[in-house]
Amino acid sequence: MFSRVMLVALSLGAVTATAACGSEEPSSASAAASPSAVAVAASPSSAPAALSITDPWVKTAKKGMTAAFGTLVNNSDSDVTVIAGSTPVAPMVELHEVVESKGKMVMRPKKGGFVVPAHGTHVLQPGGDHIMVMDVPAEIKPGSEVPFTLELQGGGTYTFTALGKDFAGAKENYQPGADMGGMG
Numbered sequence: 806m807f808s809r810v811m812l813v814a815l816s817l818g819a820v821t822a823t824a825a826c827g828s829e830e831p832s833s834a835s836a837a838a839s840p841s842a843v844a845v846a847a848s849p850s851s852a853p854a855a856l857s858i859t860d861p862w863v864k865t866a867k868k869g870m871t872a873a874f875g876t877l878v879n880n881s882d883s884d885v886t887v888i889a890g891s892t893p894v895a896p897m898v899e900l901h902e903v904v905e906s907k908g909k910m911v912m913r914p915k916k917g918g919f920v921v922p923a924h925g926t927h928v929l930q931p932g933g934d935h936i937m938v939m940d941v942p943a944e945i946k947p948g949s950e951v952p953f954t955l956e957l958q959g960g961g962t963y964t965f966t967a968l969g970k971d972f973a974g975a976k977e978n979y980q981p982g983a984d985m986g987g988m989g
Contacts, residue, residue, distance in 0.1 A: 855881035856921065856957070861967040863951045864931075867944050872901070873936040873953060873967045874929045879921040886958035887927075888918040890936050894951050897939040903932050912937075918958065931972065945969045 861875035873892075879885045890898040902915040910932070919934055921927040929935050936953065945951060949969030954962050 855879055856885050856963050858963075858965050861953075861965050862970040863938065863945060863949075863967040864972045865945050865947055865949070865969050866941055868941050869939075871938045871941055871945060872931070873938060873951070874931065875965075875967065877919065877921045877927040877929065879923060879925055879927075882923050884923050885921045886918050887921070887955045887963075888958050889956040890953055891956075892938060892951060892953045894943070894945065895938045895941045898953075899937045899939065900934070901937040902934050947971050 855878075857878045857880075858875045859878060861873065863873040864871045877885075877887065887900065890900060892898055900915045900918055901912050903910055903912050905911075915934060919927050919929070927934065936955075947969050951967045951969060952964065953967060954964045956962055
């Protein structure tokens with residue numbers, strides 16, 4: 806008799822504990838899924854919840870090369886390093902920087918990736934760090950929604966969607982190692 810009472814009591818305790826855990830999961834999941842002011846056009850992924858991007862956009866292009874821009878935001882207590890990227894609209898994506906070399910501004914792959922400091926930002930902009938999109942086979946038009954996945958050091962990923970936008974700005978020549986047209 807005692808063992809039956811204990812078994813029933815343990816079973817009820819397990820059901821109560823499971824119900825309590827179950828009621829907490831949706832609230833924490835919905836909190837994680839709720840959009841923040843900086844998660845513009847971003848979707849949840851396996852990235853640290855604190856990584857987001859503001860104003861993501863990609864330069865329109867007929868085909869060939871283009872780049873994506875925005876501001877990466879890290880609200881965590883640790884640095885986050887973006888080590889690679891991909892998009893279904895092109896077979897090749899690289900993380901690039903623009904630096905001065907022999908009096909000219911040149912573009913090159915960014916060694917070590919983009920480090921987004923704890924509680925800080927990392928700007929991706931024309932004439933600076935950017936996500937290089939190469940061998941684009943089809944036109945990226947104004948208003949196109951281009952999905953990107955960023956790979957993070959440590960194995961996580963972060964996905965977002967960038968909006969196609971016309972930009973004549975800094976006269977970039979998106980060719981690896983190319984002269985940047987007198988930018989400075």
